[in-house]
Structure formats: structure tokens, C-alpha cells
Amino acid sequence: MAATYFEPAREVRALPVSNSQIVLYGVLATVTMLFAAFASAYMVRQGSGGWQPVALPGVLWLNTLLLAGSSATIELARRQSRTVGGTDGLANRARLDAAPTRWLIGSNLLAFAFLAGQLLSWQQLAAAGIYLPTNPHASFFYIMTGLHGLHLLGGLVLLAVAWITRRETTMSCAATYWHFLGLVWLGVLALLKYA
Amino acid sequence: MKRSPITALLLTVFSLLVPVYGYFLWSKKILPAPASLHGTGIDAMIKYSMVCTGLMLLAGHVVLAVFIWKYSRQDRATIGRVAGKTEWRWALLPLILMTVVAEGGVLVIGLPVWKQLHVTGKPGEAVVIEVVAQQFQWSFRYPGPDGKFGETGLKYATDYDLIGVNRKDPAGKDDLVQTAVLTVPAGKLIHLKMKSKDVIHSLFLPVQRVKQDVVPGMVISTMFTPTKTGKYDILCTELCGLGHYKMRGVLNVLEPAAYEEWLKEEAEE
Amino acid sequence: MSNHEQHAPLGFWRKYVFSLDHKVIGLQYIGMAVVMALLGSGLAMIMRIQLAWPGAKLSWLGKLFPNAFPEGLLAPEHYLSIITMHGTVMVFFVISLALVSGFGNYLIPIQIGARDMAYPFLNALSFWVMVPACLVMIASFFVEGGAAASGWTAYPPLSALKNAVPGSQWGQTLWLLAMALFIVSFTMGGLNYVTTVLNLRAKGMSLMRMPLTIWTMFIAAIIGLVSFPPLTAAAIMLLFDRHGGTSFFVPAGLSIAGKPVMHDGGTPLLWQHLFWFLGHPEVYVLILPGLGITFEILATHARKTVFGYKMIVWCLIVIAVLGCVVWGHHMFVSGMNPWLGEFFTIGTLIITIPSAIIGLCMLATLYGGSLRLNAALLFALGTLALFGTGGFGGVFLGNATSDIFLHDSYFVVGHFHFMIGGVTLFATLAGLYHWFPKMFGRHLNEGLGKIHFWLSILGFYGMFLTMHFVGINGAPRRYYDFKAYKMLEGLQTYHLCITISAFTFAVASIIFLLNVTWSLWRGKKAERNPWDATTLEWVAPSPPPHGNWDGPDPVVHRWPYDLSTHAGAKDFAMQTEGPDKAPVTS
Numbered sequence A: 001m002a003a004t005y006f007e008p009a010r011e012v013r014a015l016p017v018s019n020s021q022i023v024l025y026g027v028l029a030t031v032t033m034l035f036a037a038f039a040s041a042y043m044v045r046q047g048s049g050g051w052q053p054v055a056l057p058g059v060l061w062l063n064t065l066l067l068a069g070s071s072a073t074i075e076l077a078r079r080q081s082r083t084v085g086g087t088d089g090l091a092n093r094a095r096l097d098a099a100p101t102r103w104l105i106g107s108n109l110l111a112f113a114f115l116a117g118q119l120l121s122w123q124q125l126a127a128a129g130i131y132l133p134t135n136p137h138a139s140f141f142y143i144m145t146g147l148h149g150l151h152l153l154g155g156l157v158l159l160a161v162a163w164i165t166r167r168e169t170t171m172s173c174a175a176t177y178w179h180f181l182g183l184v185w186l187g188v189l190a191l192l193k194y195a
Numbered sequence B: 001m002k003r004s005p006i007t008a009l010l011l012t013v014f015s016l017l018v019p020v021y022g023y024f025l026w027s028k029k030i031l032p033a034p035a036s037l038h039g040t041g042i043d044a045m046i047k048y049s050m051v052c053t054g055l056m057l058l059a060g061h062v063v064l065a066v067f068i069w070k071y072s073r074q075d076r077a078t079i080g081r082v083a084g085k086t087e088w089r090w091a092l093l094p095l096i097l098m099t100v101v102a103e104g105g106v107l108v109i110g111l112p113v114w115k116q117l118h119v120t121g122k123p124g125e126a127v128v129i130e131v132v133a134q135q136f137q138w139s140f141r142y143p144g145p146d147g148k149f150g151e152t153g154l155k156y157a158t159d160y161d162l163i164g165v166n167r168k169d170p171a172g173k174d175d176l177v178q179t180a181v182l183t184v185p186a187g188k189l190i191h192l193k194m195k196s197k198d199v200i201h202s203l204f205l206p207v208q209r210v211k212q213d214v215v216p217g218m219v220i221s222t223m224f225t226p227t228k229t230g231k232y233d234i235l236c237t238e239l240c241g242l243g244h245y246k247m248r249g250v251l252n253v254l255e256p257a258a259y260e261e262w263l264k265e266e267a268e269e
Numbered sequence C: 001m002s003n004h005e006q007h008a009p010l011g012f013w014r015k016y017v018f019s020l021d022h023k024v025i026g027l028q029y030i031g032m033a034v035v036m037a038l039l040g041s042g043l044a045m046i047m048r049i050q051l052a053w054p055g056a057k058l059s060w061l062g063k064l065f066p067n068a069f070p071e072g073l074l075a076p077e078h079y080l081s082i083i084t085m086h087g088t089v090m091v092f093f094v095i096s097l098a099l100v101s102g103f104g105n106y107l108i109p110i111q112i113g114a115r116d117m118a119y120p121f122l123n124a125l126s127f128w129v130m131v132p133a134c135l136v137m138i139a140s141f142f143v144e145g146g147a148a149a150s151g152w153t154a155y156p157p158l159s160a161l162k163n164a165v166p167g168s169q170w171g172q173t174l175w176l177l178a179m180a181l182f183i184v185s186f187t188m189g190g191l192n193y194v195t196t197v198l199n200l201r202a203k204g205m206s207l208m209r210m211p212l213t214i215w216t217m218f219i220a221a222i223i224g225l226v227s228f229p230p231l232t233a234a235a236i237m238l239l240f241d242r243h244g245g246t247s248f249f250v251p252a253g254l255s256i257a258g259k260p261v262m263h264d265g266g267t268p269l270l271w272q273h274l275f276w277f278l279g280h281p282e283v284y285v286l287i288l289p290g291l292g293i294t295f296e297i298l299a300t301h302a303r304k305t306v307f308g309y310k311m312i313v314w315c316l317i318v319i320a321v322l323g324c325v326v327w328g329h330h331m332f333v334s335g336m337n338p339w340l341g342e343f344f345t346i347g348t349l350i351i352t353i354p355s356a357i358i359g360l361c362m363l364a365t366l367y368g369g370s371l372r373l374n375a376a377l378l379f380a381l382g383t384l385a386l387f388g389t390g391g392f393g394g395v396f397l398g399n400a401t402s403d404i405f406l407h408d409s410y411f412v413v414g415h416f417h418f419m420i421g422g423v424t425l426f427a428t429l430a431g432l433y434h435w436f437p438k439m440f441g442r443h444l445n446e447g448l449g450k451i452h453f454w455l456s457i458l459g460f461y462g463m464f465l466t467m468h469f470v471g472i473n474g475a476p477r478r479y480y481d482f483k484a485y486k487m488l489e490g491l492q493t494y495h496l497c498i499t500i501s502a503f504t505f506a507v508a509s510i511i512f513l514l515n516v517t518w519s520l521w522r523g524k525k526a527e528r529n530p531w532d533a534t535t536l537e538w539v540a541p542s543p544p545p546h547g548n549w550d551g552p553d554p555v556v557h558r559w560p561y562d563l564s565t566h567a568g569a570k571d572f573a574m575q576t577e578g579p580d581k582a583p584v585t586s
């Protein structure tokens, strides 16, 4: 049979995603796996001894609202940002032009409020005499909320970078990451509350 | 092109020697034949895999040797790329072989043996013995004439009773606790209920082909029927700390009558 | 992109130490792996001495480390620390570092026609996180209680309770921290690999024209990205069990040496599930790049096209997917539900099919070729043979029924050394012989290379094939000595044989290191394409400058294995060659 190896070179960059989007989705995949591992550990652990459900502080609902607000404002910031410059082959070199500073500040403040609210929930639990080692449900609560908070802090750094560099891609990655962390939070909350 | 005839010769010989060395090792059996009912099944599984993979290993090395010998002597490749279809057709060979050898072996030989080990017989049929592992000692408990195990606790443990049976508990009064030696009757189904006091251990009766991890926080069952009387080694096969390598026990298989006698004697003491 | 504006000449520090060049970073990884390999193999030799001559006194070691080896005697607690550190160091800090991080960094951009990684800074950062990971791991030898001693699998409660074994004091904590750093570094590297392979390919380099090395690195990176997070989760929980008083893995009612343990209701099997969810895919992370490199070298030095390229790619993908759902085959006797065990058996044995197809493709690649038996090909042939023999061991261990007897025996030790020790190590060495001329512009010495090969392969079979049979005769792994068991006395000759083989292997490795040192300065100079290879790195100068190609960006016109298809003086066509080099039909 005729083996035709030769074909004219063609442009192969058919992927519609930019470098930073690939990295972003990669990060989302690993973070998903991390929380999925905790979730399955949670269910396995629930099946063995010493499990006493802890009443979760009510402030978590307020926090959920704050995080949703933060997600919404960052989305507004993304939508309202106009960009100059375009894509240059691989790298999207577009810059944020009219900076949606208002929404970004709003989003940041809401995120900080969320983190403060999370700390408050820890304090309330501690005040009720429930600490990390008190029982497994509490352990999962502290560790999972803590990890989620750490990931949110990472997102704040990303947001700061977006603000300083005014890169459009960073901005939109930060926004996607934000929504993702919102979803993770809903998952964590549902798990801790209802599972 | 530079030739390396000596290397080619050495390689050819070497690849033929690998299966020979494998066969040599396999023929030097040091472990005694199995002395339990399911043990022969396990050995059959291992032998089946050994024969099948051994033959494949031999065939593979012969082909490799021929290729090396032949194709290191030609100056230019004589075969180019082959059609995709031909390639897929060749893939059927490993596909069928591995399906038969690996999956076939499991379904035909493996599963029934696995079942023997894990499906509990009717209650009362088996001799139930509790196994308690701790760093670095095995303890064995027999329920006594009442057939019930009594309560245990750390505070009741003594040098002679590492398990710590509460002798005030009616069910525990007649419990018999042994350290390091597991005495069982031949020809009866033995049901071991295993617990650990500290870390993970694993009970290994090599000659009976029994191995089961003993996990703290769980009660794990394993079953076997010894077929030959005699004294055998018990080993630990899950890393459990400094004394892991000398966590030795003894399996003492007696004739059923001798076993009953032994039980009576021990109860009197 | 013009290389001149981006790749201006740099000073020594920026060029060789804090470099952003993917090739320098790759070589840094390989260099670090060599250092860690010296540690890992040194530990292995100590174990082998102990097992061949139990209770032997090594006065030189006693003088060197008077605390660890009083009078040169190896204590059981140090034996356990040594196996743990040997396993961890070899898996994560030697093989993974050399093969996945080292060759991956060196080869990915240059074989797909990119001038560097997508994120050079992230790449350098990933290396500089790996350095403290190694240092923390090494430091754990010197803390109270010594290095971790619960095996590279770190099963709790042994690893969770500080008084269960001396190594579970600070050593285990440092072990966990070092692993966390490793995971962070690997994740950064993996994200970079995936992005680079997806987005930075040269014009004409379609996915199905990528060298198999790239395919395997790409798949390995993805497997790593999804399977490491569960280990991270497990490590966090274990750290809290150790230092935060939680009870994820430690059940209630335990006592160590008569002292009650203050934990409540955890489950040790949870760790095993999470650990092996990483642990099994991890062996594919190591072995797949080894197979990719082997194909590359078999094809080039046998002057033959790779047999079944497309099939191989599909097999790799199938292995990767199935590899992530069969972790339970490490837990057949762990107390897991036995019927779940049968499910894992069936799944595991399905993997033997694509693996066997890959083995067949390797063999068929040689068929009709013209073998140039140089050191690179010798090691690649060795890899092929080890992959076969090691794979057959897997048929025994993947089957729950035979695994009852073989689990945690020396059969396992023999098997995984064939696979994650042998296939990977031989592929790494084959790769070094093959790419050394590209990396440093000089050849390794062929004569020494052949001696290296023969001593290595003899030593290797002597060690690990023998170990299979020590295991099948009942010898458990992780034993300090076997003196307590009369039944195992007959095996002592074999232990001696293994140790002598280990020394042979060690001598071979020393010869190799000498060869490398000598060749770096005195080796025969290499041209651009000394092997008549086809892939893009051979278009670049040897060694390639920062930015890889001295000319314009390469453009790809054909698949990577256009060998043995051309009449005339030249029997191959490089990927960049245009239509004037038309293929001959076969």
C-alpha cells in the first residue's frame, strides 16, 4: 500500500483556547479532584465510628450570599471591561482599557467579607466548644472551609495581578476561577450540611 | 555501517538464557506443598499463570533473539511501514492471548477459590477462633464450651492474656487465650475473626496459603481448612514496626481427637 | 517569533543556575536525580548487605555515622527508615525527576518545534520548589527518631501514631511536607507540559505527527494532574491526625505497648484508597514516558518505522484511563469487600491487553530492521525485555487469587523493580546515551557504554528475577532478617546471589558516572544529527542554543518515523523535509 507520509505543513493551532485557559482548566481539574477526594473521604468516614453532626453556624448562609455577590460583581467587571490590542498568535496581549474599578473593588470587598464571615463561623463554633479534633464532622468542617478559603486567597492574588498588569486574559481567568470557587463552596456547604 | 557481531551474539544468547534462568528458579521449590483445601486452588492458579506466562516469555525471548541475530546483520531495513489494517490484525494476537490467559484464568480457576475463602459456611459448621494482633505478638482466643466470646478490655490484660478478657463476664469465664500458638483441628473449617490492638498486621500462613490483613477498628474474617497435621510458621506480612520481622507464631494442626483432648486439658489449667 | 530579541546572551547565573531555558531546567532535574540516585542506591546497598549477611558489622559506616550505626551494626529501626526512604526517593526523586521532569522538560518543546515551554518562569519555579522538597526529604534523616519508617506507602496507624515506630516522630512529618512540595512542583510542571503540547506545536505538527515520547509525556502529565490531589488530601488529613488530634485514619480503642491511644473512630482503609488512587496511576506516570523513549530509540537505531503508531497512542490512552480505576488491586487482602476485589481483578487484567499490544509493537518495530547495536539501542532492547518479564509478573499480582499468596512478598518487590525500577531506569539510560550528543555536543564512550549495559542487565536479572522466586517461596518484604523462620533458611543462597548482583549493578553505575564525567570534556564531538534521526531536535545544533534553532522556526511536513522507507543513500527523512523527499511505497 502506498504510505504517504508527506503532507504540506498546515497550521495546527486549531485549539480555540489560549494558554492561560488551558492552565486555568488544569487548575480547576486538580482543585475539583482535591475536593472530590475530601468529599469521598467524608462519606467513608461518616460510615465509621464517632460521627456526631455539628450544627453549622447560621452565618454561613450570609457568607454564601456574600460570595455570590462577589461572583456577580466580578462578572460585571469582566463584561464591562473594554480592551485594546488584540491577540498575537498564541498570546492574548489584550489590555484592559476602561478599568471597571468600581466592580473590582466591590468584588474584592465582598470576598474579604466572605473570608471574615468564615472566620466568624470558626469563632462561633469554637465558642460553642467545638474545635478541630472534637469530632470528625467538625474536623471536616474546619479543614474544608479552610482549604476553600486558601484557594480564595489565591484567587485574590490573581485578581490583584489582573488589576496591576491589566491583562485581559488574567482578568477573565480570575473571573472564571471565582465562579468555580463559588460552585465549590456550594458543594462543600451542601456536603457539610446535608450529607 | 558498523557491525557488532560479538554484541549481537551475546545478546542473542542472553535473551535465550533469561527464560532458562527463570525455569531454573521455578524448578527449585523450597516452599512445601499446600496443606489446606483451598491452598491447592491457589497453587493451581499460580501454576496456570506460570505455565502460560512462561510459555509467552519463552516465545517472546526466542523471537527477540532471532530478530537481534538476523536484523543486526543486514545493512538496510527490508521492511517499511505496513498497512494500518495489518497492524490491527496483529493486535488481535495479544488481545486474544491475554484475554484467555489473564481473564480466563481468573474466571475459571480464580473465582471459585476466592469464593471458598470468603463465603461463610452455615453457623456452627466452623471452628471459630479470634485472632488478636499487637506489636509484635499474636494472641488466639477460643470461646470455650459456651461458644461465646466474653467482653475484653485493656485493663484486664495480663502477661498470659494479652487480649484482656473480663473473667467476670459469664461469656468470658471459659474463654481460652493462647499466645503465639494457634492450635486447630485438621480437616475442619477454621473461621478466624481477626482484630488488631494497634497498627495493621497481616496473618500469613505460608503452607496453608492464607494471608489476610488485620486492621484496627475492623473485625475481618478468613476461612481455611487445614489438611495436614504438624507445626507450621505464622508470619506477619504487613509492616507493623520494629519487630515486624520477628512477629512469629506457630500453627499447630492436630488430629480432631487430639484437638478435643488439648482443649480439655487447657480448660482445666 | 524572532529568537534574537528574546534570547539575548546571559551571565553565568542566569544561564546555568536561574535559567528559564527548558533545556537547562531539564538538565538541572537530571542532575538532581543523579544526586538523589546516589542516595537511593546507597540505601539499597545497605539493605542488601544486611539481607545477605544479617547482623554484619560495617565498621566504615559506624565511623561515618556513629549514631545511626553503632559499631557499624544496622538496627531494625534504621532498616525500616532505609527501605522507606529508598522507595520514596527512587520513585519520586529519581525516576520521576529524571524521566518525567528531566527528559520531559528537555524534549517537549524541542520535539514539537517550540522555542521554549509555554511558561518558562513557571517551569523554573517548579524546579526551585523541587529543590527544597529534596532537601526536606534528606533532612528527615537527621531529626529525632530518624527518617520515616512506615514504608513508601505510609499506612496509618503506623504512620499516624508517634510512638508506633521511631520514624513516626518528626521523620514522618517531614516526609509528608516533602511530598507536599513535590506535588506542588509536579503540578506546576504538568500544567506547563499540557499547555505546551496543546498550544505550542510548530506549523504542521499535528497531534498524530508527534513523537511517541511527547504523547507519553503528555498523557503522564494529565494522569499526574488528576491523581495527585487525592494524595494531597490524604496527606493533609494525616498531618492533622498526627498534629491536630483529629481521627481520620485512627480508630477508637487502640493501645500501643499498653498505653491507650487518644483517637476515635477513624478508618485506616481510607488512607489506602486515597494513597493507591495516586499510587497506581503514578506507576504509569513513570512507565509511560519510559515506553515512549524506548519506541523512539528502537525506531532510530533499528532504522525502522514504529509499528502500529496509532494503535500505540490509543493503547496509551486506554491504559491511562483504566489505570485510574484499578487502585484496589493493591488491597486484595486489606479487608476491603472481597467482591470489590474481584471487580478490581477484572479491571486490572484488562490492562494487560493494551500493555501486551504495546510490547508486541516494540518487537514488531525491530522486525525487518537494521539494528545498530550501540549502547542506546542495547538499553532500549533491555527495556523491552524488562517490560515483558515485568508485565507477566503483573498477571500474578493483578489476580486476587494468586495475590493472596504473593501480596507483600518479595515477588512484589521483584515485580515493581522490573516495572518502575527497570523499565524506567533502562529507558532513562537509553535516553541518556541517545540524547547526550544533543545535550552536550559530545558522545558518550561506546565501549564503556557496552560494559555498562552488560553489567547492568546481568545485575538486574540477578537481583530482581531472583527476588520473584524468593517471594514465591514465601519470603515477605520489609523484613530486617529471616533468621526466625526455619522454613525460609533455604533462601539464604538466593539472598546472597541478589546482593552480589546488586554489587555488579553498582559497579556498572559507577562506570557510567565515570563515562559521563569523561565524555563531558573528552567525548567524541557530535554533529547535528549523529544518529540519522528524524525528529526536530536533530535539526538544531548540538547543543542547541537558548531558543533551540539557529534558523527560522521549524515547519513539519511528515510524521516522526519516516525511516526505512527511502531508497538511495539516505534511508530516512526528517520531519522538516519537504515534498522533494517523496516516500517510497512499501
Ligand code: HEM
Residues within 6 Å of the ligand: C041, C044, C045, C047, C048, C083, C084, C086, C087, C088, C090, C091, C095, C150, C151, C152, C153, C413, C417, C420, C421, C422, C425, C463, C476, C477, C478, C479, C502, C505
Ligand atoms: C539500585 C538498584 C536497586 C536495588 C539494589 C534495590 C533494592 C531494594 C530492596 C532490597 C528493597 C527492600 C525490600 C524489602 O526489604 O522489602 C527495595 C524496595 C523498594 N525499591 Fe528498590 N532497589 C533498587 C532500585 C530501585 C529503583 C530504581 C526504584 C524506582 C522506582 C526502586 C523502588 C523501590 C520501592 C518503591 C521499594 C519499596 C519500599 C517499601 O517497601 O516501602 N528501587 N529496593
Ligand SMILES: [Cu+2]
Residues within 6 Å of the ligand: B200, B201, B202, B236, B237, B238, B239, B240, B241, B243, B244, B245, B247
Ligand atoms: Cu508486622
Ligand SMILES: [Cu+2]
Residues within 6 Å of the ligand: C279, C280, C281, C283, C326, C327, C329, C330
Ligand atoms: Cu497498581
